[in-house]
Amino acid sequence: MFIIRAWLAALIVALAAPAHAQVPAPDERIRIVVPFAAGGAVDQIARIIANNVSDTTVIVENRGGAGGDIGVGLVAKAPPDGKTVLLHTSSHVINPTLRGKAQEAAQAFEPLARVGAVKFVLVVRRELPARSLAEFIKLGQSGVNLSYGSTGPGTTLHIAGEMLNHAAGIRAVHVPYRGLNPAFIDLVAGNIDFMVTSVAGILQYVQAGSIRALAAFESERAEQLPDVPSTAELGFKDLTISNWYGLFVASAVPAEKRQQLEAMFLKVLRSPAVRDQLAGLGVYTSQSAEDFGRSVNADFARWPALLTALKIKAE
Numbered sequence: 531m532f533i534i535r536a537w538l539a540a541l542i543v544a545l546a547a548p549a550h551a552q553v554p555a556p557d558e559r560i561r562i563v564v565p566f567a568a569g570g571a572v573d574q575i576a577r578i579i580a581n582n583v584s585d586t587t588v589i590v591e592n593r594g595g596a597g598g599d600i601g602v603g604l605v606a607k608a609p610p611d612g613k614t615v616l617l618h619t620s621s622h623v624i625n626p627t628l629r630g631k632a633q634e635a636a637q638a639f640e641p642l643a644r645v646g647a648v649k650f651v652l653v654v655r656r657e658l659p660a661r662s663l664a665e666f667i668k669l670g671q672s673g674v675n676l677s678y679g680s681t682g683p684g685t686t687l688h689i690a691g692e693m694l695n696h697a698a699g700i701r702a703v704h705v706p707y708r709g710l711n712p713a714f715i716d717l718v719a720g721n722i723d724f725m726v727t728s729v730a731g732i733l734q735y736v737q738a739g740s741i742r743a744l745a746a747f748e749s750e751r752a753e754q755l756p757d758v759p760s761t762a763e764l765g766f767k768d769l770t771i772s773n774w775y776g777l778f779v780a781s782a783v784p785a786e787k788r789q790q791l792e793a794m795f796l797k798v799l800r801s802p803a804v805r806d807q808l809a810g811l812g813v814y815t816s817q818s819a820e821d822f823g824r825s826v827n828a829d830f831a832r833w834p835a836l837l838t839a840l841k842i843k844a845e
Contacts, residue, residue, distance in 0.1 A: 565601025610782035670700030730812025
């Protein structure tokens with residue numbers, strides 16, 4: 531009798547358990563591939579998304595290496611069942627463009643949604659005698675030797691610095707670093723003069739007065755630095771660059787499956803909780819697959835000529 535009662539109790543508990551509490555088999559899970567090491571901004575964003583999907587189990591898989599190419603290649607060659615998704619940055623366009631493979635990259639993937647974008651800001655060391663973009667340009671044009679830091683050749687920080695050189699008619703020297711933190715340390719210490727980088731990464735330094743922000747490299751001001759003018763309002767409408775984060779799948783994934791994934795991810799990205807978490811990282815404005823696709827195509831059209839003009843080549 532005891533055994534029968536125990537069996538009935540177990541059956542009732544099983545029937546009462548909600549369906550979503552059951553752990554899907556591995557082949558039913560969706561994985562978000564991050565083509566960078568764990569712990570960075572892209573990894574953080576991927577985990578925010580994965581932790582807030584209620585329709586299915588989503589796992590994050592870090593496949594760093596070769597500037598992101600290992601993770602990108604994994605997604606491109608994955609079975610076209612929609613269970614392998616890529617979370618990438620603007621490098622998704624820039625890297626293949628630098629190698630002359632923009633067309634292949636554009637054809638290999640389809641966008642699902644833009645997670646958001648983070649604005650870039652020109653920041654200078656505290657002792658630099660320039661308190662506006664105009665004063666900074668005047669200083670550079672006067673013959674003062676300026677230097678700027680980046681996270682390496684061909685990265686968005688490097689490109690942004692060369693865009694400033696080109697637009698302002700100055701010749702600041704590029705100093706590449708192996709990561710953002712070493713560059714920040716040298717900027718705060720006064721060993722380099724400026725950087726153009728994500729507002730999220732430098733906000734605490736600006737607020738502490740360790741460095742100064744002179745301009746947001748955008749058509750609009752950065753949300754976290756409303757008192758800092760944008761380059762567009764200062765007369766440099768083409769001096770704009772930001773870093774977007776977007777979800778992609780291989781082009782072979784059927785359209786119906788892509789639409790299902792888009793709907794699932796947009797539901798997450800537009801929820802108040804996730805919007806707040808992303809805003810804490812300086813990431814704003816999600817987009818549908820259609821809108822994001824247009825902006826990605828515009829980037830593929832823009833970057834070849836711009837990188838050539840800036841004389842930036844693949845290392």
